[in-house]
Amino acid sequence: MVMTEGDMEAGTALLLAAAPAGKGCLIDAASALPPLAAVAPSALTGTAAATVIELADPAAPQTVLTRIRAAAATNGPLSLYITGQLHLDHKQRLMHLALARTTPKTLRYTGLPWHWLTSELKLRRPGTTTVVVDLVADADAWQLLGVEGLAVGYGTRLYGRVQPPPRRTVAAPAYVTAWAAIWRSGARPSLAHLHEQAAARAAVEGAVFLAVDASPPAVVPGYGAGAGHGAAPGFHEPAPAPYPGPAPHTGESAPAAGAEAFRAEDHERESPVPSPVPPAPMTGTPRSGASRTVTPRTGTPQDGAPVAGARTTEAPADEQPGHEPRPYEQPPHEPPAHEPGPDDPHPAILAAARAGRYTEAASIVALWESEAIRLHGPGSTEAVHWLEVRADLARLARDPARSCAWWMAAAEARLAAGQRPEDEDVVAAVDRAHHQWEQLREPTAAGSLAPALTELRRQVPGHREGALLAVQRRAESLRGDTA
Incomplete structure (x- = not known):
């Protein structure tokens, strides 16, 4: 001493x-x-x-x-x-x-x-x-x-x-x-x-x-009295256009749908730097300082088979030549302007993600998520918000399997907390999970997520007919591809 x-x-x-x-x-x-x-x-x-x-x-x-x-x-x-x-x-x-x-x-x-x-x-x-x-x-x-x-x-x-x-x-x-x-x-x-x-x-x-190098304030931005929705202002863009039928074609490649990725200036038209940390299948309960009852599910691959969440060398569908927008895509959208407050962590998370520092971004999320769980409980809207941030980080990292799993976890958490299947936040989470699943081109990865997404689509069919049928048809096709 x-x-x-x-x-x-x-x-x-x-x-x-x-x-x-x-x-x-x-x-x-x-x-x-x-x-x-x-x-x-x-x-x-x-x-x-x-x-x-x-x-x-x-x-x-x-x-x-x-x-x-x-x-x-x-x-x-x-x-x-x-x-x-x-x-x-x-x-x-x-x-x-x-x-x-x-x-x-x-x-x-x-x-x-x-x-x-x-x-x-x-x-x-x-x-x-x-x-x-x-x-x-x-x-x-x-x-x-x-x-x-x-x-x-x-x-x-x-x-x-x-x-x-x-x-x-x-x-x-x-x-x-x-x-x-x-x-x-x-x-x-x-x-x-x-x-x-x-x-x-x-x-x-x-x-x-x-x-x-920042401590969360006592109240997470966007969750004060009367905050209403589960995201900080300007964080999410509207849910992608539901199936059936593609979104209106604008002459430009449509960006991947999903959360707006923390700030209005971030769009899928910018290619994120590949993650320095290899992706992994999300199994077990996510842990970030407190337990949760919702588990992102990517299935259990067979020995020797590619795992869910494994990245492939094939370009994303919305970057391939002659691409037409798939279900759950939408044209570029400019969300309402939002000036973050001095304690808003979303700009720092986005900056780390856009620089390819996904582990650092996830560590900041874990810090804020643990505080939201401590203050409000694991099933609270405040905690679910950080599940959705994790989903969007996975999207930025070009990891649609994990992004789909996190969006499903967020939807399940909202349903478990008593939100109705027709609530906008629930529908948006399922639509985004569906969209990310559509981006998966590796049959084993997509097939492992199909049962959970099908079950969720039965509960949350969305605002237009055909979504559940679209999942069932592709799931059946995937079973034939992997047979």
């Missing part, structure tokens, strides 16, 4: 470096501790008085939890520096931080569940906690991060680097050691500038960098 004087409220820094021994090691986590330990404690915490706790290659998850719990119970600012590797528990679909004795078979018992960490942090005062990570994710965890982001909870700043499994080598914690090197030079930039400098020094192929 190191203490300095000059501040009434001491800060705490917890340095956690953990990785399995032997062949399971993906990152030399422990090498991050000496550079960080050489930094002045006040730099690690941003306070004049500081307590520094080091955990090097711990073996027992309960021991780590005890240290995190004790650090989280302090009143002053808390900074966590975590270096290691993430793995996915396939039985429960939970993320774990591997510890010294972790193996693939013992992950559930020897790894630290990530939600243990977030559960401790969510009890702290908003704005007093910073988490800095330098992580390697195994293949399954890497895929899930592209969907869920890396959640750390309401009111917690998050900076970091996450990279896919290295090829035939062990990764170095270059991002965290860059923070230490900058501090040891005597510089004291803001955390945001420090992140930018460290990211420039630690760029490696495939890595994504996270910068979530």
